[in-house]
Amino acid sequence: MKNGTGQYYKKVPNMNILNVIFNRLQILTNSLFLGETQLTPVIRCGIKNVHFLKAIILSFPHCASTKNSSWIISVLQKPEEVNSGHWTKVLTIGQESQGVPIFAQVDPGRVFLACEFLSDFVLVGKSFSGLDTKIIKVGIFLSKKLDAQESTYYNVRICVFEDTPYALYDCIENERRLGGALLCEPKTMHFQDSCSDLCFNMRDIGLGWKLTSGRKYNEMPFSSIWNTNIRPTHHNITLQQIDSINILEFSLSVYQKQKQSNCVNFNIKTNDLNCNYDVCFPKRLSSCSMEKNYSVNILENPLIYSSLTKKKGRYEYVYNGGRNFRKDNFNIIDNNYEAHVLGKSDKALLCKLLDAQTPNGNDWRLLAEKLKLTCFYYYFSNTCSPTENILNLWLCRHYDTNMLSNLARIFREMNRIDCASVVERRC
Amino acid sequence: MSPSLKNNVSIDSKLLRASDDPLETTVSKIISSEGGFLNLDKCGVSLFVPEGAIDKDERELFSIEVTDEEWNRPILQEGT
Numbered sequence: 051m052k053n054g055t056g057q058y059y060k061k062v063p064n065m066n067i068l069n070v071i072f073n074r075l076q077i078l079t080n081s082l083f084l085g086e087t088q089l090t091p092v093i094r095c096g097i098k099n100v101h102f103l104k105a106i107i108l109s110f111p112h113c114a115s116t117k118n119s120s121w122i123i124s125v126l127q128k129p130e131e132v133n134s135g136h137w138t139k140v141l142t143i144g145q146e147s148q149g150v151p152i153f154a155q156v157d158p159g160r161v162f163l164a165c166e167f168l169s170d171f172v173l174v175g176k177s178f179s180g181l182d183t184k185i186i187k188v189g190i191f192l193s194k195k196l197d198a199q200e201s202t203y204y205n206v207r208i209c210v211f212e213d214t215p216y217a218l219y220d221c222i223e224n225e226r227r228l229g230g231a232l233l234c235e236p237k238t239m240h241f242q243d244s245c246s247d248l249c250f251n252m253r254d255i256g257l258g259w260k261l262t263s264g265r266k267y268n269e270m271p272f273s274s275i276w277n278t279n280i281r282p283t284h285h286n287i288t289l290q291q292i293d294s295i296n297i298l299e300f301s302l303s304v305y306q307k308q309k310q311s312n313c314v315n316f317n318i319k320t321n322d323l324n325c326n327y328d329v330c331f332p333k334r335l336s337s338c339s340m341e342k343n344y345s346v347n348i349l350e351n352p353l354i355y356s357s358l359t360k361k362k363g364r365y366e367y368v369y370n371g372g373r374n375f376r377k378d379n380f381n382i383i384d385n386n387y388e389a390h391v392l393g394k395s396d397k398a399l400l401c402k403l404l405d406a407q408t409p410n411g412n413d414w415r416l417l418a419e420k421l422k423l424t425c426f427y428y429y430f431s432n433t434c435s436p437t438e439n440i441l442n443l444w445l446c447r448h449y450d451t452n453m454l455s456n457l458a459r460i461f462r463e464m465n466r467i468d469c470a471s472v473v474e475r476r477c
Numbered sequence: 478m479s480p481s482l483k484n485n486v487s488i489d490s491k492l493l494r495a496s497d498d499p500l501e502t503t504v505s506k507i508i509s510s511e512g513g514f515l516n517l518d519k520c521g522v523s524l525f526v527p528e529g530a531i532d533k534d535e536r537e538l539f540s541i542e543v544t545d546e547e548w549n550r551p552i553l554q555e556g557t
Contacts, residue, residue, distance in 0.1 A: 092549050093522060094542040096505070103532070107525040108541070126551055137551040160521070168539075172551060216520045216543045219500045394528070442527045 086176045087184060087243070087276045089114045089123070090161065091216045095168040105153070105164040105439045107446045112173050113185045113212040115240055116158045120178035125154050125163065128170035137172065146428040153429035157447065164429070164443055183240035185213040186275060188304050188314055189221060191230035194323075195288065202291040203262065204298065204323075205230070208250055209284040210275055213238050239304065239314045245272050246308035250285055256299030256319075263288040269307070296322045391445060392454075396472050397438065403469050404437040412464045414440055420460045421447075505540035515541050 089112045114121050127140040141152050152165040154173075161173055175182070188210055195203040207230055211217040222232060241248070248270040255261060264287035274283050289298070298320045305313035392400065404414045414436040418426040421444055430436035448456065454477045461470035504515050512528035520543045531537055 088550060091520075091543050091545040094540075094544055095524065096540040097537050100537060102526075102530040104527050104530040106527070106530060108523070109525075110520075110522040110543075170549075174551065214521070216500075216502070216522075216545065219519060220545065223500060438527070442525065446523070446525050 086124070086174045088172060089175050089184070089212075090173040091212075091214060092170060092172045094170045098168055100167065102166045103434075105166055105433060105442065106168060107442055108163045108165075108168075108171065109160055109446055111159055111214045111216075112156065112161050113214050113217075114156070114173075114175050115183040115185050116156060119182050121156075121175045121182050122178050123154070123156055123173060123175045125152060126172045126174055127152075140169075144425055146425050148428055149432065150428045153426065153443075155423055155426075155443065155447070162443060162447060164439060166433075177243040180243050183242045183312075184276070186239050186241045187211055187213045187218060187236040188239055188316075189218075189225075189236035190233040190302065190316060190318065191225040191228075192233050192298070192320075193225075193228060193230040204289045204291065206233075206264075206287040206289060206300075207284050208287070208302070208304070209236075210248065210270065211283065233318055233320070234316065237314045237316065240312050241275055242306060242309050242312070243276065244306070244308055246306045247272050248275060249303075249305055249307055251303045251305075252287060252300055253303070254299065254301045255289065256295065256297065258291065258293030258295030259298060259300075260290045260292045261287065262290045298323060392441070392473065392476060396476060397441060399472055400441065400469055401435045401437040403466070403472075405435050412466055416464050417460065420464060502544065503540065503542035505538060507536050508539050509536045510534070513539075515539055517541060517543060 090110055093108065093110050095108060114123065122142060122144070124139050124142040126137040128137055141150060141154055143154055143156065151167070152163060155162040155164075156173075163171060188208065191207040191209060193205045193207070195205050207225065207228075209221050209225065211221045218236065221236075225232070250268045250270070252261075252266045255266075264285070266287075268285055270283065270285060289300075298318070300318050302316040302318070303313055304316075404417060407413050407415070414430065415427065417437070418430065418440050421440065423440070423443070426440075430439055433439050444457065445453075450456075454473055458470045458473040458477060461467070461473060500519055501517055502520060504517055506513060506515050508526045508531065510529060510531045510533045512526050512530060514526065515524040517523070522541055522543055524539060524541050526539060
Protein backbone atom coordinates (compact mmCIF):
# COMPACT_ATOMS: atom_id res chain seq x y z
CA MET A 51 0.00 0.00 0.00
CA LYS A 52 1.12 3.53 -0.64
CA ASN A 53 0.61 6.41 1.67
CA GLY A 54 0.39 10.10 0.77
CA THR A 55 4.15 10.67 0.45
CA GLY A 56 4.57 7.79 -1.90
CA GLN A 57 6.33 5.54 0.59
CA TYR A 58 5.23 2.00 1.20
CA TYR A 59 3.90 1.05 4.57
CA LYS A 60 2.82 -2.24 5.93
CA LYS A 61 -0.69 -3.16 6.63
CA VAL A 62 -1.34 -3.21 10.37
CA PRO A 63 -1.31 -6.86 11.42
CA ASN A 64 -4.23 -8.44 13.14
CA MET A 65 -4.44 -7.18 16.71
CA ASN A 66 -4.69 -10.69 18.13
CA ILE A 67 -1.37 -11.68 16.65
CA LEU A 68 0.16 -8.51 18.05
CA ASN A 69 -1.19 -9.37 21.46
CA VAL A 70 0.24 -12.87 21.32
CA ILE A 71 3.69 -11.53 20.40
CA PHE A 72 3.40 -8.86 23.08
CA ASN A 73 2.51 -11.41 25.75
CA ARG A 74 5.36 -13.70 24.75
CA LEU A 75 7.81 -10.82 25.04
CA GLN A 76 6.46 -10.03 28.45
CA ILE A 77 6.84 -13.59 29.64
CA LEU A 78 10.48 -13.35 28.61
CA THR A 79 10.86 -10.11 30.54
CA ASN A 80 9.28 -11.60 33.63
CA SER A 81 11.47 -14.66 33.54
CA LEU A 82 14.44 -12.52 34.44
CA PHE A 83 13.71 -12.82 38.13
CA LEU A 84 15.88 -15.86 38.55
CA GLY A 85 15.61 -17.76 41.81
CA GLU A 86 13.15 -15.32 43.27
CA THR A 87 10.04 -16.26 45.09
CA GLN A 88 6.80 -14.39 45.58
CA LEU A 89 6.38 -13.28 49.18
CA THR A 90 2.97 -11.62 49.13
CA PRO A 91 -0.23 -11.86 47.12
CA VAL A 92 -0.70 -9.22 44.45
CA ILE A 93 -2.06 -5.98 45.93
CA ARG A 94 -3.95 -3.89 43.42
CA CYS A 95 -4.29 -0.25 44.27
CA GLY A 96 -6.09 2.66 42.77
CA ILE A 97 -6.30 5.38 41.79
CA LYS A 98 -3.51 5.06 39.28
CA ASN A 99 -1.68 7.72 37.30
CA VAL A 100 -2.09 10.36 39.97
CA HIS A 101 0.83 12.00 41.67
CA PHE A 102 0.05 12.66 45.31
CA LEU A 103 1.47 15.56 47.27
CA LYS A 104 2.54 13.32 50.12
CA ALA A 105 3.49 9.69 50.46
CA ILE A 106 0.59 7.24 50.72
CA ILE A 107 1.29 4.29 53.00
CA LEU A 108 0.29 0.81 51.95
CA SER A 109 0.86 -2.12 54.25
CA PHE A 110 0.27 -5.82 53.74
CA PRO A 111 1.45 -9.15 55.15
CA HIS A 112 4.33 -11.14 53.70
CA CYS A 113 5.59 -14.64 54.37
CA ALA A 114 9.36 -14.17 54.47
CA SER A 115 11.04 -15.19 57.68
CA THR A 116 13.00 -12.09 58.58
CA LYS A 117 15.01 -13.43 61.51
CA ASN A 118 18.75 -13.43 60.71
CA SER A 119 17.85 -13.36 57.08
CA SER A 120 19.81 -12.60 53.94
CA TRP A 121 16.77 -11.93 51.81
CA ILE A 122 17.21 -9.58 48.89
CA ILE A 123 13.71 -8.20 48.69
CA SER A 124 12.30 -6.30 45.74
CA VAL A 125 9.07 -4.51 45.09
CA LEU A 126 7.52 -5.22 41.72
CA GLN A 127 5.11 -2.78 40.21
CA LYS A 128 2.64 -3.13 37.40
CA PRO A 129 3.03 0.11 35.50
CA GLU A 130 -0.38 0.40 33.89
CA GLU A 131 -3.74 -1.21 33.94
CA VAL A 132 -2.85 -3.93 31.46
CA ASN A 133 -4.09 -7.47 31.69
CA SER A 134 -0.81 -9.19 31.25
CA GLY A 135 1.89 -10.57 33.45
CA HIS A 136 4.13 -7.59 32.94
CA TRP A 137 5.85 -6.47 36.11
CA THR A 138 8.81 -4.17 36.62
CA LYS A 139 11.16 -3.99 39.54
CA VAL A 140 10.71 -0.60 41.15
CA LEU A 141 12.91 -1.11 44.18
CA THR A 142 15.41 -3.58 45.60
CA ILE A 143 15.90 -2.95 49.29
CA GLY A 144 19.48 -2.06 50.08
CA GLN A 145 20.21 -1.03 46.50
CA GLU A 146 18.46 2.33 46.58
CA SER A 147 19.96 5.34 44.88
CA GLN A 148 19.13 9.01 44.52
CA GLY A 149 15.65 9.52 43.10
CA VAL A 150 14.20 6.17 44.17
CA PRO A 151 10.40 6.58 43.84
CA ILE A 152 9.33 4.28 46.65
CA PHE A 153 10.31 3.27 50.16
CA ALA A 154 9.77 -0.19 51.62
CA GLN A 155 10.11 -1.23 55.23
CA VAL A 156 9.99 -4.98 55.79
CA ASP A 157 9.01 -5.75 59.38
CA PRO A 158 8.40 -9.29 60.61
CA GLY A 159 5.24 -10.50 58.87
CA ARG A 160 4.43 -7.16 57.33
CA VAL A 161 5.71 -4.74 54.74
CA PHE A 162 5.06 -1.00 54.53
CA LEU A 163 5.38 0.88 51.27
CA ALA A 164 5.53 4.66 51.09
CA CYS A 165 5.18 6.34 47.70
CA GLU A 166 3.50 9.26 45.99
CA PHE A 167 1.75 7.10 43.38
CA LEU A 168 -0.31 3.96 43.39
CA SER A 169 0.00 0.87 41.29
CA ASP A 170 -0.32 -2.88 41.63
CA PHE A 171 2.41 -4.18 43.90
CA VAL A 172 3.90 -7.49 44.83
CA LEU A 173 6.92 -8.35 46.97
CA VAL A 174 9.43 -10.89 45.73
CA GLY A 175 12.64 -12.08 47.33
CA LYS A 176 15.78 -13.96 46.62
CA SER A 177 17.80 -15.66 49.29
CA PHE A 178 21.40 -14.47 49.18
CA SER A 179 22.76 -17.26 51.38
CA GLY A 180 20.33 -19.87 50.06
CA LEU A 181 19.35 -20.54 53.66
CA ASP A 182 16.44 -18.17 54.09
CA THR A 183 13.03 -19.49 54.84
CA LYS A 184 9.60 -18.69 53.65
CA ILE A 185 6.83 -19.27 56.17
CA ILE A 186 4.26 -21.67 54.80
CA LYS A 187 1.20 -23.29 56.26
CA VAL A 188 0.08 -26.87 56.05
CA GLY A 189 -3.64 -27.57 56.30
CA ILE A 190 -5.44 -30.92 56.23
CA PHE A 191 -8.92 -31.13 54.75
CA LEU A 192 -11.35 -33.99 54.82
CA SER A 193 -14.21 -34.58 52.46
CA LYS A 194 -16.57 -37.50 52.07
CA LYS A 195 -16.70 -39.33 48.82
CA LEU A 196 -19.84 -41.35 48.23
CA ASP A 197 -19.39 -44.45 46.23
CA ALA A 198 -21.89 -46.57 44.34
CA GLN A 199 -20.86 -49.48 46.49
CA GLU A 200 -21.60 -49.74 50.14
CA SER A 201 -18.27 -48.71 51.49
CA THR A 202 -17.48 -45.10 52.28
CA TYR A 203 -14.46 -43.25 51.08
CA TYR A 204 -12.95 -40.12 52.53
CA ASN A 205 -10.56 -37.82 50.76
CA VAL A 206 -7.74 -36.35 52.78
CA ARG A 207 -6.17 -33.33 51.12
CA ILE A 208 -2.97 -31.86 52.44
CA CYS A 209 -2.67 -28.28 51.25
CA VAL A 210 0.42 -26.14 51.38
CA PHE A 211 0.17 -22.40 51.02
CA GLU A 212 1.97 -19.22 52.00
CA ASP A 213 1.46 -17.92 55.51
CA THR A 214 -0.55 -14.84 54.74
CA PRO A 215 -4.15 -14.34 55.89
CA TYR A 216 -5.32 -14.12 52.28
CA ALA A 217 -3.76 -17.44 51.29
CA LEU A 218 -5.31 -19.08 54.34
CA TYR A 219 -8.83 -17.89 53.62
CA ASP A 220 -8.43 -18.54 49.92
CA CYS A 221 -7.42 -22.13 50.60
CA ILE A 222 -10.28 -22.72 53.05
CA GLU A 223 -12.77 -21.26 50.58
CA ASN A 224 -11.49 -23.39 47.71
CA GLU A 225 -11.55 -26.55 49.74
CA ARG A 226 -14.97 -25.81 51.08
CA ARG A 227 -16.28 -25.54 47.55
CA LEU A 228 -14.96 -29.05 47.03
CA GLY A 229 -16.80 -30.17 50.14
CA GLY A 230 -13.74 -30.28 52.34
CA ALA A 231 -13.64 -29.42 56.01
CA LEU A 232 -10.53 -28.27 57.77
CA LEU A 233 -9.41 -31.03 60.13
CA CYS A 234 -7.46 -28.80 62.44
CA GLU A 235 -6.05 -25.33 62.30
CA PRO A 236 -3.25 -25.15 59.76
CA LYS A 237 0.28 -25.25 61.10
CA THR A 238 3.16 -23.06 60.15
CA MET A 239 6.45 -24.29 58.89
CA HIS A 240 9.70 -22.67 57.80
CA PHE A 241 10.41 -23.74 54.25
CA GLN A 242 14.03 -23.25 53.35
CA ASP A 243 15.50 -22.21 50.06
CA SER A 244 17.67 -25.27 49.89
CA CYS A 245 16.05 -26.93 46.91
CA SER A 246 14.94 -29.85 49.00
CA ASP A 247 11.50 -31.29 48.50
CA LEU A 248 8.66 -31.31 50.98
CA CYS A 249 7.86 -34.78 52.32
CA PHE A 250 4.60 -36.06 53.72
CA ASN A 251 4.56 -39.12 55.84
CA MET A 252 1.26 -40.54 57.00
CA ARG A 253 1.44 -43.00 59.86
CA ASP A 254 -0.72 -44.80 62.34
CA ILE A 255 -3.89 -44.91 60.33
CA GLY A 256 -6.48 -46.06 62.84
CA LEU A 257 -8.27 -49.38 62.91
CA GLY A 258 -11.10 -49.79 60.45
CA TRP A 259 -9.53 -47.57 57.80
CA LYS A 260 -7.62 -48.50 54.69
CA LEU A 261 -5.57 -46.42 52.33
CA THR A 262 -6.93 -46.91 48.82
CA SER A 263 -5.21 -44.28 46.71
CA GLY A 264 -2.29 -42.00 47.23
CA ARG A 265 0.81 -43.11 49.02
CA LYS A 266 1.53 -42.89 52.73
CA TYR A 267 4.83 -41.27 51.88
CA ASN A 268 4.95 -38.64 49.20
CA GLU A 269 7.09 -35.76 48.10
CA MET A 270 6.11 -32.39 46.76
CA PRO A 271 8.79 -30.85 44.56
CA PHE A 272 10.63 -27.87 46.02
CA SER A 273 9.80 -25.71 43.02
CA SER A 274 6.06 -26.18 43.38
CA ILE A 275 6.25 -24.35 46.71
CA TRP A 276 9.07 -21.90 46.08
CA ASN A 277 7.74 -20.90 42.67
CA THR A 278 4.17 -20.51 43.70
CA ASN A 279 3.02 -19.80 40.18
CA ILE A 280 3.12 -23.56 39.70
CA ARG A 281 0.00 -25.10 41.11
CA PRO A 282 -1.62 -27.04 42.69
CA THR A 283 0.22 -27.43 45.94
CA HIS A 284 -1.76 -30.15 47.55
CA HIS A 285 -1.52 -33.86 48.02
CA ASN A 286 -4.46 -36.27 47.95
CA ILE A 287 -4.96 -39.44 49.92
CA THR A 288 -8.13 -41.53 49.84
CA LEU A 289 -9.10 -43.56 52.85
CA GLN A 290 -11.73 -46.23 52.81
CA GLN A 291 -13.84 -46.99 55.82
CA ILE A 292 -13.81 -50.78 56.02
CA ASP A 293 -15.35 -51.19 59.39
CA SER A 294 -18.01 -49.55 61.50
CA ILE A 295 -15.41 -47.44 63.28
CA ASN A 296 -16.46 -43.88 62.62
CA ILE A 297 -13.49 -42.27 64.27
CA LEU A 298 -10.66 -41.48 61.92
CA GLU A 299 -7.19 -41.44 63.38
CA PHE A 300 -3.90 -40.80 61.72
CA SER A 301 -0.61 -39.00 62.17
CA LEU A 302 1.11 -36.93 59.57
CA SER A 303 4.61 -35.53 59.49
CA VAL A 304 5.56 -32.85 57.04
CA TYR A 305 9.22 -31.97 56.60
CA GLN A 306 11.83 -30.88 54.11
CA LYS A 307 13.99 -33.73 52.96
CA GLN A 308 17.29 -32.15 53.94
CA LYS A 309 15.98 -30.14 56.86
CA GLN A 310 14.03 -32.54 59.04
CA SER A 311 14.39 -30.34 62.11
CA ASN A 312 11.65 -28.16 60.61
CA CYS A 313 9.22 -31.07 60.88
CA VAL A 314 5.56 -30.35 61.56
CA ASN A 315 3.48 -33.11 63.13
CA PHE A 316 -0.24 -33.61 63.10
CA ASN A 317 -1.96 -36.13 65.32
CA ILE A 318 -5.49 -36.26 64.08
CA LYS A 319 -8.33 -37.98 65.84
CA THR A 320 -11.82 -36.99 64.80
CA ASN A 321 -14.93 -37.62 66.77
CA ASP A 322 -17.70 -39.75 65.32
CA LEU A 323 -17.89 -38.81 61.65
CA ASN A 324 -21.43 -40.08 61.37
CA CYS A 325 -23.17 -38.11 64.08
CA ASN A 326 -22.18 -34.60 63.10
CA TYR A 327 -23.96 -34.00 59.87
CA ASP A 328 -25.78 -30.83 58.98
CA VAL A 329 -24.39 -28.61 61.69
CA CYS A 330 -21.60 -26.45 60.59
CA PHE A 331 -21.60 -25.76 56.91
CA PRO A 332 -23.84 -23.03 55.60
CA LYS A 333 -26.79 -24.26 53.56
CA ARG A 334 -25.87 -22.31 50.46
CA LEU A 335 -22.86 -24.53 49.90
CA SER A 336 -24.78 -27.77 50.10
CA SER A 337 -25.11 -28.05 46.35
CA CYS A 338 -21.36 -27.80 45.96
CA SER A 339 -20.38 -30.45 48.41
CA MET A 340 -20.69 -34.04 47.38
CA GLU A 341 -22.33 -35.04 50.59
CA LYS A 342 -24.90 -33.26 52.66
CA ASN A 343 -23.58 -30.71 55.10
CA TYR A 344 -21.57 -31.98 57.94
CA SER A 345 -19.10 -30.75 60.46
CA VAL A 346 -16.06 -32.39 61.87
CA ASN A 347 -15.01 -31.73 65.41
CA ILE A 348 -11.39 -32.37 65.87
CA LEU A 349 -9.54 -33.91 68.71
CA GLU A 350 -6.03 -32.70 68.46
CA ASN A 351 -3.02 -32.00 70.51
CA PRO A 352 -3.81 -28.84 72.46
CA LEU A 353 -0.12 -28.15 72.96
CA ILE A 354 0.17 -27.17 69.35
CA TYR A 355 -3.09 -25.37 69.28
CA SER A 356 -3.02 -22.13 67.38
CA SER A 357 -5.64 -19.49 67.20
CA LEU A 358 -6.72 -16.58 65.09
CA THR A 359 -8.56 -13.98 67.07
CA LYS A 360 -9.54 -10.43 66.47
CA LYS A 361 -9.26 -7.98 69.31
CA LYS A 362 -10.05 -4.30 68.92
CA GLY A 363 -9.36 -4.14 65.24
CA ARG A 364 -6.12 -6.03 65.58
CA TYR A 365 -5.36 -9.56 64.51
CA GLU A 366 -3.42 -11.76 66.79
CA TYR A 367 -1.84 -14.90 65.52
CA VAL A 368 -0.75 -17.04 68.39
CA TYR A 369 1.25 -20.17 67.85
CA ASN A 370 2.02 -22.17 70.92
CA GLY A 371 3.74 -25.00 69.13
CA GLY A 372 7.21 -25.27 70.60
CA ARG A 373 9.76 -23.98 68.18
CA ASN A 374 7.11 -22.71 65.84
CA PHE A 375 6.23 -20.07 68.35
CA ARG A 376 5.54 -16.82 66.63
CA LYS A 377 3.34 -13.93 67.48
CA ASP A 378 2.42 -11.21 65.12
CA ASN A 379 0.32 -8.25 65.92
CA PHE A 380 -1.23 -6.86 62.84
CA ASN A 381 -1.95 -3.32 63.77
CA ILE A 382 -4.88 -2.17 61.77
CA ILE A 383 -5.77 1.45 62.11
CA ASP A 384 -9.36 1.71 63.28
CA ASN A 385 -11.89 4.48 63.35
CA ASN A 386 -10.53 5.89 66.59
CA TYR A 387 -7.13 6.46 65.12
CA GLU A 388 -7.34 10.21 65.50
CA ALA A 389 -7.30 9.87 69.27
CA HIS A 390 -3.76 8.54 69.06
CA VAL A 391 -2.47 10.82 66.38
CA LEU A 392 -0.70 14.09 66.76
CA GLY A 393 -2.81 17.10 66.02
CA LYS A 394 -2.30 19.09 62.84
CA SER A 395 -0.43 21.91 64.55
CA ASP A 396 1.76 19.57 66.63
CA LYS A 397 2.72 17.68 63.52
CA ALA A 398 3.53 20.87 61.65
CA LEU A 399 5.67 22.00 64.57
CA LEU A 400 7.56 18.69 64.69
CA CYS A 401 8.16 18.86 60.95
CA LYS A 402 9.57 22.34 61.31
CA LEU A 403 11.83 21.25 64.15
CA LEU A 404 13.09 18.05 62.55
CA ASP A 405 13.16 18.72 58.81
CA ALA A 406 16.09 21.09 59.21
CA GLN A 407 19.24 19.03 59.35
CA THR A 408 21.37 19.61 62.45
CA PRO A 409 25.18 19.35 62.49
CA ASN A 410 25.15 16.42 64.89
CA GLY A 411 22.40 14.65 62.94
CA ASN A 412 19.69 14.49 65.62
CA ASP A 413 17.03 15.51 63.12
CA TRP A 414 14.66 13.40 61.00
CA ARG A 415 17.54 11.11 60.08
CA LEU A 416 18.10 10.05 63.67
CA LEU A 417 14.34 9.73 64.15
CA ALA A 418 14.19 7.32 61.21
CA GLU A 419 17.09 5.37 62.64
CA LYS A 420 15.49 5.22 66.10
CA LEU A 421 12.29 3.95 64.48
CA LYS A 422 14.46 1.21 62.96
CA LEU A 423 13.76 2.17 59.37
CA THR A 424 16.22 0.59 56.98
CA CYS A 425 17.72 2.27 53.91
CA PHE A 426 15.54 5.33 54.38
CA TYR A 427 17.81 8.15 53.32
CA TYR A 428 17.46 8.30 49.55
CA TYR A 429 13.70 8.20 49.55
CA PHE A 430 12.88 10.52 52.43
CA SER A 431 15.55 13.13 51.73
CA ASN A 432 13.85 13.62 48.41
CA THR A 433 10.38 14.35 49.81
CA CYS A 434 8.93 17.74 50.75
CA SER A 435 8.90 16.96 54.45
CA PRO A 436 10.84 13.86 55.47
CA THR A 437 9.58 14.21 59.04
CA GLU A 438 5.95 14.21 58.03
CA ASN A 439 6.31 11.08 55.92
CA ILE A 440 8.27 9.34 58.66
CA LEU A 441 5.61 10.27 61.22
CA ASN A 442 2.87 8.92 58.94
CA LEU A 443 4.78 5.70 58.57
CA TRP A 444 5.26 5.62 62.35
CA LEU A 445 1.51 5.96 62.78
CA CYS A 446 0.88 2.94 60.55
CA ARG A 447 3.62 0.79 62.04
CA HIS A 448 3.17 1.56 65.70
CA TYR A 449 -0.55 2.09 66.03
CA ASP A 450 -0.92 1.39 69.69
CA THR A 451 -2.13 3.01 72.89
CA ASN A 452 1.44 3.70 74.01
CA MET A 453 2.59 5.08 70.71
CA LEU A 454 2.77 8.72 71.78
CA SER A 455 4.71 8.10 74.98
CA ASN A 456 7.10 5.87 73.06
CA LEU A 457 7.63 8.63 70.53
CA ALA A 458 8.31 11.12 73.32
CA ARG A 459 10.88 8.71 74.77
CA ILE A 460 12.57 8.46 71.38
CA PHE A 461 12.79 12.26 71.13
CA ARG A 462 14.38 12.37 74.60
CA GLU A 463 16.87 9.71 73.56
CA MET A 464 17.65 11.88 70.56
CA ASN A 465 18.31 14.75 72.90
CA ARG A 466 15.43 16.69 71.35
CA ILE A 467 13.58 17.92 74.42
CA ASP A 468 11.81 20.50 72.24
CA CYS A 469 10.16 17.71 70.20
CA ALA A 470 9.49 15.54 73.25
CA SER A 471 7.56 18.32 74.95
CA VAL A 472 5.36 18.76 71.86
CA VAL A 473 4.37 15.10 72.05
CA GLU A 474 4.11 14.93 75.83
CA ARG A 475 1.41 17.59 75.84
CA ARG A 476 -0.79 15.06 74.01
CA CYS A 477 0.02 11.99 76.11
CA MET B 478 1.81 -42.22 75.77
CA SER B 479 2.27 -39.19 73.59
CA PRO B 480 0.89 -35.87 74.83
CA SER B 481 -1.59 -35.85 71.98
CA LEU B 482 -3.29 -38.96 73.26
CA LYS B 483 -3.27 -37.84 76.86
CA ASN B 484 -4.78 -34.47 76.22
CA ASN B 485 -7.45 -34.89 73.64
CA VAL B 486 -9.57 -31.81 73.67
CA SER B 487 -12.20 -30.76 71.22
CA ILE B 488 -11.28 -27.60 69.36
CA ASP B 489 -14.23 -25.59 68.27
CA SER B 490 -14.29 -24.97 64.57
CA LYS B 491 -13.79 -21.24 64.98
CA LEU B 492 -11.88 -20.94 61.78
CA LEU B 493 -14.56 -22.66 59.79
CA ARG B 494 -17.22 -20.41 61.15
CA ALA B 495 -15.09 -17.35 60.64
CA SER B 496 -14.98 -18.17 56.96
CA ASP B 497 -18.76 -18.25 56.71
CA ASP B 498 -18.70 -14.57 55.86
CA PRO B 499 -17.46 -14.17 52.36
CA LEU B 500 -13.88 -13.02 52.33
CA GLU B 501 -13.62 -9.35 51.53
CA THR B 502 -10.78 -8.89 49.12
CA THR B 503 -11.54 -5.44 47.83
CA VAL B 504 -12.55 -2.09 49.27
CA SER B 505 -12.86 1.39 47.86
CA LYS B 506 -13.53 4.80 49.32
CA ILE B 507 -13.68 8.42 48.24
CA ILE B 508 -11.07 10.40 50.11
CA SER B 509 -10.71 14.19 50.18
CA SER B 510 -7.75 16.36 51.13
CA GLU B 511 -8.61 15.56 54.76
CA GLY B 512 -7.09 12.12 54.26
CA GLY B 513 -8.37 8.74 55.34
CA PHE B 514 -7.67 5.06 55.33
CA LEU B 515 -8.85 1.85 53.71
CA ASN B 516 -8.75 -1.50 55.45
CA LEU B 517 -9.18 -5.11 54.43
CA ASP B 518 -9.32 -6.57 57.93
CA LYS B 519 -9.22 -10.26 57.12
CA CYS B 520 -6.44 -9.91 54.59
CA GLY B 521 -4.48 -7.53 56.80
CA VAL B 522 -4.07 -4.95 54.04
CA SER B 523 -4.40 -1.24 54.66
CA LEU B 524 -3.86 1.99 52.81
CA PHE B 525 -3.29 5.24 54.64
CA VAL B 526 -3.84 8.51 52.79
CA PRO B 527 -2.41 11.34 54.89
CA GLU B 528 -4.04 14.69 55.14
CA GLY B 529 -2.96 16.94 52.30
CA ALA B 530 -1.98 14.14 49.93
CA ILE B 531 -4.67 15.36 47.57
CA ASP B 532 -5.22 18.94 46.47
CA LYS B 533 -7.74 20.99 48.43
CA ASP B 534 -11.32 20.70 47.09
CA GLU B 535 -10.46 17.53 45.24
CA ARG B 536 -11.65 14.02 45.93
CA GLU B 537 -10.29 10.76 44.63
CA LEU B 538 -11.65 7.25 44.63
CA PHE B 539 -9.08 4.99 46.28
CA SER B 540 -9.24 1.23 46.16
CA ILE B 541 -7.24 -1.76 47.34
CA GLU B 542 -7.68 -5.34 46.27
CA VAL B 543 -5.88 -8.55 47.16
CA THR B 544 -5.66 -10.98 44.27
CA ASP B 545 -3.68 -13.99 43.43
CA GLU B 546 -4.97 -15.01 40.05
CA GLU B 547 -2.42 -17.01 38.20
CA TRP B 548 -2.43 -14.87 35.09
CA ASN B 549 -1.58 -11.85 37.16
CA ARG B 550 1.30 -13.31 39.13
CA PRO B 551 4.81 -12.37 38.15
CA ILE B 552 6.52 -15.32 36.55
CA LEU B 553 9.49 -16.36 38.61
CA GLN B 554 12.09 -18.79 37.46
CA GLU B 555 13.56 -21.71 39.29
CA GLY B 556 17.21 -21.72 40.23
CA THR B 557 19.56 -19.81 42.43
